Amino acid sequence: MSIELRALAVAVATALVASCSSDNNPDSVFLEGASVTGGVWTGTTSPQGEEIFGIVAEDGSFHFVASIGGAPVRQYFGSIAAAGNLFNGTIAGVSSVGGADVCPGFSAAEGTIPSGSVRRRSSLSFVSQLVCGTTVSVSDFALSYSSRYERSASNATVAGNYTNSANGAAVTVFPTGAIFSQEPATGCVINGLITPVSPRFNAYDISVTYEQCTSGPFAGSVPITLSGLATLDGTDLVASLVSGTSTTTSAGGIVLVLNRT
Numbered sequence: 001m002s003i004e005l006r007a008l009a010v011a012v013a014t015a016l017v018a019s020c021s022s023d024n025n026p027d028s029v030f031l032e033g034a035s036v037t038g039g040v041w042t043g044t045t046s047p048q049g050e051e052i053f054g055i056v057a058e059d060g061s062f063h064f065v066a067s068i069g070g071a072p073v074r075q076y077f078g079s080i081a082a083a084g085n086l087f088n089g090t091i092a093g094v095s096s097v098g099g100a101d102v103c104p105g106f107s108a109a110e111g112t113i114p115s116g117s118v119r120r121r122s123s124l125s126f127v128s129q130l131v132c133g134t135t136v137s138v139s140d141f142a143l144s145y146s147s148r149y150e151r152s153a154s155n156a157t158v159a160g161n162y163t164n165s166a167n168g169a170a171v172t173v174f175p176t177g178a179i180f181s182q183e184p185a186t187g188c189v190i191n192g193l194i195t196p197v198s199p200r201f202n203a204y205d206i207s208v209t210y211e212q213c214t215s216g217p218f219a220g221s222v223p224i225t226l227s228g229l230a231t232l233d234g235t236d237l238v239a240s241l242v243s244g245t246s247t248t249t250s251a252g253g254i255v256l257v258l259n260r261t
Contacts, residue, residue, distance in 0.1 A: 035056075035058045035059075035060065035082070036082050036084075036085065036087075036118055036120050037056050037060060037080055037082050037087060037118050037124065038056055038057060038058045038149065038201060038203070039055075039056055039121065039124070039145045039146065039149045040054075040055055040145070040146040040148055040149040040202065040203070040231050041053075041054055041055070041056060041064075041124055041143040041144065041145060041146065042054075042143060042144055042146060043124075043141065043142045043143035043144055044141075044142055045066065045139045045140060045141050045142075046139070046140045046142070047139075047140075048066075048068075048139055049068065050066040050067065050068055050073070050074070050139075051066070051067045051068070051070075052064050052065070052066055052067075052141065052143060053065045053067070053238070054076075054229075054240060055149075055203050055229040055230075055231055055240070056080070056124070057197045057198075057203050057205075057229060058197060058198050058201065058203070059079075059197070060079050060080045060081055060082070060087075060089065061077075061078070061079050061229070062076075062077060062078060062079070062080065062229070063075065063076075063077045063228045063229040063240035063241075063242075064076040064077070064240065065096075065240045065253075065255050068100075071099070072096040072099055072253075072255045073095070073096055073099035073100040074093055074094065074095055074096055074099055074100065074102055074253070075093070075094055075096055075228075075240055075242055075253035075255075076091055076092070076093050076128070077091070077092055077094075077228065077240075077242055078090045078091035078092055078113070080113060080116065080126075082118065085117055085118055085119065085120075086115070086116065086117055086118075087113070087116045087117070087118060087126070088112070088113050088114055088115060088116065089112070089113040089116075090110070090111070090112055090113065091110070091111055091112065091113050091128045091130065092108070092109065092110045092111070092130075093108065093109050093110075093111075093130055094107065094108045094242050094252055094253045095107040095108070095252050095253070096252060096253045096254065096255065097217040097252045097253065097254050098217065099252075099253075102130060102132070102137070103130060103132040103135070103137040104132075105132070105133070106132045106133065107252070109130040109131060109132045109137065110130065110131060111128060111129045111130035111131050111136070111137075112128070112129050113126050113127065113128050113129075114127060114129060115127055116141075121145050121147070122144070122145050123142075123143065123144055123145065124141070124143040124144075124145070125140070125141060125142050125143065126140075126141050127139070127140055127141075128141065148202055148231070148232075148233065149201055149202050149203065149231070150201065150202070151201070151202040151232065152199055152200060152201075152202070153196035153197070153198065153199055153200070153201060153202055153203065153204060153232075154196060154199060155175055155176065155177045155194075155195070155196070156175060157232070158173055158177075158194055158196075158204060158232060158237065159173050159174060159175045159177075160172075160173055160260055160261075161173075161260070161261045162236075162237060162258035162259060162260050162261060163258065163259045163261050164181065164183070164256065164257075164258055165257040165258070165259055166256075166257070167183055167185050167186070168185075169181050169182065169183040169184065169185070170182075170261075171190075171258050173194060173237070177193050177194050177195050178191070178192070178193060179191065179192035179193060179194060179206075179208060180192075183216070185215070185216070186213050186214065186215045186216035186218075186219070187212055187213055187214035187215065188210045188211065188212060188213040188216065188218060189210075189211045189212045190208050190209065190210055190211075191208070191209050191211075192206065192207050192208030192209060193206070193207055194206040194230060197229075202231050202232055203229055203230075203231055204229065204230040204231065204239075205227070205229065205230075206227065206228060206229065206230040206239050206241065207225060207226065207227035207228075207241075208225070208226055208227075208241065208256075209223050209224065209225045209226075210223065210224050210225075210226075211223040217252075217254075224243055225243065226241035226242060226243045226253070226254060227241055227242070228240045228241035228242055228253075230256070235259075235260040236257060236258060236259050236260060237256070237257075237258040237260070238255070238256070238257050238258075239255070239256040239258075240253065240255055241253060241254050241255075241256065242254075
């Protein structure tokens with residue numbers, strides 16, 4: 001594992017530990033008009049034994065980072081629709097850059113969430129079925145709610161100067177939501193945009209484009225754009241992003257852990 005990926009693994013492990021801390025509050029006050037599934041969620045999958053950290057936005061779209069031993073190995077994304085306390089939806093999985101296959105021999109797969117249940121601002125559980133060739137990979141997700149979701153979001157809140165925990169590169173988020181960074185180690189020039197999903201909740205849409213990379217996972221690639229969801233974890237910005245518009249065009253997923261300076 002490269003130095004950058006080891007640093008990223010440590011950063012994600014720290015984020016996962018923080019997310020399982022005392023701010024998980026099953027008795028959080030319901031916010032009127034909020035979706036039943038929206039939230040920052042942490043937990044595990046079985047039988048894979050993955051540690052999950054992720055976000056379900058108010059519109060039901062979600063991005064989850066799956067780690068094993070603190071190292072990000074896969075990312076799951078898709079959409080769910082709830083009726084009362086029950087929901088179903090679609091799901092896709094891609095390998096994190098430098099991570100592991102979604103299922104043996106497959107770096108990407110798509111499937112469904114045939115059934116799930118939610119306790120508002122408390123727990124989220126569901127079964128996923130990813131189609132991998134002629135087999136179906138089944139996972140049980142058991143997630144707990146983090147009340148950090150109940151923090152308002154704005155361009156002003158997220159604007160500032162950060163350091164990329166994976167490689168030490170400086171990252172600027174401007175008050176307009178524009179993102180800029182240049183990585184000395186890889187030569188990558190990164191431009192992006194971050195915007196609140198809703199001003200009421202701590203979730204952001206985010207996209208970044210990598211260009212001019214001379215080394216690293218995107219070296220030699222044409223400009224590559226990754227998109228996903230982000231949340232402020234205290235003062236740090238944590239984002240789950242995947243490239244491409246589908247699993248057939250995806251070059252994988254990355255996790256950004258940006259420490260505010």
